[in-house]
Amino acid sequence: MKRIAGFDRPGLTAELDLEGQAVLSGLLTPGECDAMAEICADASLFCETLSLATVDRGQGELRRFAPRVPPLLRALQEMLYAQLAPVANHWNGALGLDERYPADLDGFLQECRQAGLRGAKWSMSRLCKRDYLALHRSSEAAHVFPVEVSVLLSEPDRDFTGGEFVMTEQRPRMQSRPMVVPLRRGDAALLAGHQRPLKGSNGYYRVSQKHAVSQVRSGKRIAVDLQFQDAP
Numbered sequence: 001m002k003r004i005a006g007f008d009r010p011g012l013t014a015e016l017d018l019e020g021q022a023v024l025s026g027l028l029t030p031g032e033c034d035a036m037a038e039i040c041a042d043a044s045l046f047c048e049t050l051s052l053a054t055v056d057r058g059q060g061e062l063r064r065f066a067p068r069v070p071p072l073l074r075a076l077q078e079m080l081y082a083q084l085a086p087v088a089n090h091w092n093g094a095l096g097l098d099e100r101y102p103a104d105l106d107g108f109l110q111e112c113r114q115a116g117l118r119g120a121k122w123s124m125s126r127l128c129k130r131d132y133l134a135l136h137r138s139s140e141a142a143h144v145f146p147v148e149v150s151v152l153l154s155e156p157d158r159d160f161t162g163g164e165f166v167m168t169e170q171r172p173r174m175q176s177r178p179m180v181v182p183l184r185r186g187d188a189a190l191l192a193g194h195q196r197p198l199k200g201s202n203g204y205y206r207v208s209q210k211h212a213v214s215q216v217r218s219g220k221r222i223a224v225d226l227q228f229q230d231a232p
Contacts, residue, residue, distance in 0.1 A: 009083065012190070016087055016147070017199075020192040020209050021167055021181055028186040032072070033153050039070050040124045040153070040222060052125075052133065058212075060131035065122040073122050076151075077226055081105040084147045084190070091146055094197035094204040101145065105228070108145070112229045115143045121229065125213070127163055127221040133213035135168060138193030138227060145228035148193040150211075153222045155185040160219030165189055170208045171198065193227065 007024055015022035028036065039045060040063070047066040052058040065073070085101045085108070092099050102108050125133060138144060154160055165181040181189050191211055197204040213221070 013087055016190060016192070017090075017196075019179070020169060020196050020207065021179065022190045023181060023183065024188040024190065025184070026186050027188040028151060028153075030186065033186050035072060036151075036224060037153050037222065039072065040126075040224065045070065046124075052131070056134070057136060058132045058134040060125060060127040060133065060216075063124045063126070065124070069122050073224070073226075077122075077228065078105045080149055080188075080190075080226070081108065081145075081228055084145075088146050091192075091196050094199075095195075095206060099143065108228065112143055117143055117229050121227045123225050125221075125223050125225065127160075127213060127216045129216055129218055131221075132163075132215040135210040135212040137208070137210045143229060144193070146193055146196065147228075148191055149188055149226040150183075150191070151188045151224050151226075152183045152185055153224065154220065156183070159185075160216050160221040162215055162217035163221040164214045165211070166214055167191065167209055167211045172205055 012022045012024070043049075045065055046063040048064040050062045050064070052060045052062055055062075069077075082104060085103055088101050092101075102111065127133065138148060150165065152165075156163070165183050167179045167181060169177045169179065171177070181191075183189060192207075192209045195206050195208045198207045213223075
C-alpha cells in the first residue's frame with residue numbers, strides 16, 4: 001500500500017479545502033486491488049446485501065462488511081484516518097462546531113461507541129450495465145466524521161465504461177456546481193460527506209455536497225467505500 005507520506009499532503013489538504021474532494025492516485029497497487037477484489041468475493045465477510053433500488057440509492061448491489069474487517073481494510077482505514085483527522089478538525093473549527101476528533105482511529109471509535117454508534121462502515125458497491133448510484137450525502141449527526149473515502153477496484157475502459165464518480169456542490173445563493181472526479185484502478189477519492197467550510201471575503205461559510213456514480217454503460221464497476229463510523 002502506498003503510504004500517505006508519499007503523497008503531496010499539503011496539496012491534498014488544500015484541494016479538499018477548495019474543492020471538497022481530492023484524489024490519491026495509486027493508493028493501492030494492482031496486486032492489492034486483486035487482493036481487495038478477492039475479499040469482496042467472499043460472501044462470509046458481509047453482514048448485509050442490499051439492492052440500491054430498495055434503499056432509494058439508484059440501481060445495483062451494495063454489500064456491507066461485518067464489523068470485524070480484514071487486515072487490509074483495517075490498515076487502510078487507520079492510515080487514512082490519521083491523515084484526515086487534522087482536516088476534519090480544521091473544518092469543524094471553521095464552521096464553529098465544538099466536535100474535535102482524536103488523532104488516532106481507536107480513540108475516535110471509542111468515542112463512537114460511547115455515543116451509541118457502531119464502528120467504521122466499509123461497504124462494497126457492484127454496478128453492472130445500466131446501474132448507477134444516485135446523488136446522496138451522509139448524516140449530519142454528532143460524531144459523524146466529515147470526510148469519506150471511495151477506492152475504485154475496477155479499471156475504466158477495460159472492466160467497465162461509464163460509471164464516473166461525480167459530485168455536486170451548493171454554495172449559498174449560487175446554482176449547484178457539478179464535478180467529475182477522474183479515477184483509475186487503485187485510486188481513492190477523498191470527499192466531504194455532507195458539508196465543508198469555504199473561506200469568503202467575510203469569513204467561512206458552509207458548502208453542501210452530494211456525490212454519485214453515473215450510469216455504467218458496459219461491464220462491471222467495483223468499489224469499496226469507507227465512512228469512519230456507522231451512524232444510526
